[in-house]
Amino acid sequence: MKINKKYIIILVLAVFNTVIFSQWYQQQSGTNYALKSVYFTDVNTGYACGYNTILKTTNSGANWIKTILPGDHQSLIFTDMNTGYLAGDSGRVLKTTNSGLNWIAQNSGTVNFLTSVNFYNSLTGIATGNGKTLIKTTNGGADWFSVSNIIWVVDFFSSKIIDENNYYVTGTDSYIIRTTNGGANWISFTLGEVNPLFTIDFINSTTGYATGCCGMFMVTTNSGVNWSDNNYLSRGFTFHSLKFINAVTGFCSGGNGMMYRTTSSGLYWDSTVTGTDQTLYSIQMLNNTTGWVVGGYGTILKTTNGGGPGFPIGIESVSEVIPQKFSLDQNYPNPFNPVTRIRFDVKPKDRLPNQSGSENAKVNLTVFDVTGKEVAVLVNTLIAPGIYETEFDGSNYPSGVYYYRLTGGGFSVTRKMVLLK
Numbered sequence: 001m002k003i004n005k006k007y008i009i010i011l012v013l014a015v016f017n018t019v020i021f022s023q024w025y026q027q028q029s030g031t032n033y034a035l036k037s038v039y040f041t042d043v044n045t046g047y048a049c050g051y052n053t054i055l056k057t058t059n060s061g062a063n064w065i066k067t068i069l070p071g072d073h074q075s076l077i078f079t080d081m082n083t084g085y086l087a088g089d090s091g092r093v094l095k096t097t098n099s100g101l102n103w104i105a106q107n108s109g110t111v112n113f114l115t116s117v118n119f120y121n122s123l124t125g126i127a128t129g130n131g132k133t134l135i136k137t138t139n140g141g142a143d144w145f146s147v148s149n150i151i152w153v154v155d156f157f158s159s160k161i162i163d164e165n166n167y168y169v170t171g172t173d174s175y176i177i178r179t180t181n182g183g184a185n186w187i188s189f190t191l192g193e194v195n196p197l198f199t200i201d202f203i204n205s206t207t208g209y210a211t212g213c214c215g216m217f218m219v220t221t222n223s224g225v226n227w228s229d230n231n232y233l234s235r236g237f238t239f240h241s242l243k244f245i246n247a248v249t250g251f252c253s254g255g256n257g258m259m260y261r262t263t264s265s266g267l268y269w270d271s272t273v274t275g276t277d278q279t280l281y282s283i284q285m286l287n288n289t290t291g292w293v294v295g296g297y298g299t300i301l302k303t304t305n306g307g308g309p310g311f312p313i314g315i316e317s318v319s320e321v322i323p324q325k326f327s328l329d330q331n332y333p334n335p336f337n338p339v340t341r342i343r344f345d346v347k348p349k350d351r352l353p354n355q356s357g358s359e360n361a362k363v364n365l366t367v368f369d370v371t372g373k374e375v376a377v378l379v380n381t382l383i384a385p386g387i388y389e390t391e392f393d394g395s396n397y398p399s400g401v402y403y404y405r406l407t408g409g410g411f412s413v414t415r416k417m418v419l420l421k
Contacts, residue, residue, distance in 0.1 A: 023308025024274040024301040027061045035294035037075045037282045048294045049073035075116040087117035087127050095141050108144045120161040128156035147183030157198045170197035178224040191229045199242040211239040240281045253280035268381040270310030319387040323347045326411035335418040338394040348385040363408035370401045394419040
């Protein structure tokens with residue numbers, strides 16, 4: 001049989017690129033069930049849960065030991081090396097005091113489906129669930145009682161405990177509720193959107209983020225009194241987990257293997273390559289470099305370098321060549337209907353002699369109509385030096401002449417394009 005050398009070269013290059021850019025490495029879970037939650041108590045010892053399944057590793061994920069435990073387990077958390085909690089279907093709350101060797105059922109006081117469990121310390125915790133279920137414990141799970149005093153019906157998905165008194169909970173219809181007295185009373189906020197918010201986190205007592213269906217991304221800077229409504233991290237895909245390591249660095253995971261990362265307190269985000277198209281439900285990072293994410297079909301991924309090189313959202317890196325200058329190419333095709341591609345070069349950020357720091361440059365690529373009115377911002381972020389492409393979709397715009405302008409590093413150039421429908 002004659003072997004086509006061309007195809008061998010293409011295959012080798014494809015594998016090479018996957019190894020270079022995908023810095024999340026597959027671990028063998030031993031299950032095909034979707035894994036909904038992951039939690040590590042230290043760099044070696046971790047747990048993951050899913051349908052009828054509890055997994056444990058004691059060697060940083062090199063091996064996972066599977067335990068069959070009945071239930072549709074959705075969330076797990078540990079308050080110390082020995083003590084942990086599970087929450088899932090039928091109001092199921094389970095507790096271990098011996099590092100997962102045994103799990104004992106707790107009386108949750110509900111039969112509703114539980115979506116998350118979260119603890120502030122060894123005694124105080126809260127679980128969320130369907131049918132406006134909010135239950136709380138103040139004695140390490142020995143007793144649970146309802147703290148839901150809201151009158152509308154909403155399903156709750158996640159919580160964030162700031163301190164003994166201040167909690168936040170997300171739910172359906174873009175609801176975020178908060179309490180400042182430990183759950184005795186709740187104050188609600190909603191954008192009135194149908195999108196559910198699946199995850200929430202705060203970097204301090206005032207600044208927090210929430211996201212979920214369709215990539216909707218909400219921000220508060222005043223302890224949840226107001227939330228922004230003008231941002232989508234990714235249109236069409238859902239985020240299920242949002243975790244900040246510190247005040248500047250955070251990660252989002254979700255549908256189609258998406259893993260987004262910020263190192264600017266949520267101001268800018270990039271996308272890291274995970275090498276999977278499975279939905280990623282839960283992420284935990286121990287620090288800036290080491291973390292795990294779990295998802296569909298028993299997926300467990302690990303990184304030891306913070307996810308490796310990232311790419312600006314909505315932008316594709318098309319070459320590893322480092323340009324020596326900024327440039328903006330003519331869009332193609334042109335004229336177009338309704339989508340066109342725009343390629344641009346980003347050179348390293350100028351620095352003074354002996355000056356250290358990032359080579360990333362702040363880049364803006366904006367589209368204007370013939371009157372000079374801004375119609376779309378395609379790029380507005382910090383970008384590593386390289387050659388990139390992005391897309392402009394004119395589906396929602398009338399035929400006519402448009403202009404697109406690239407600015408960055410003291411460089412600015414404008415080009416014309418024509419939309420013909």
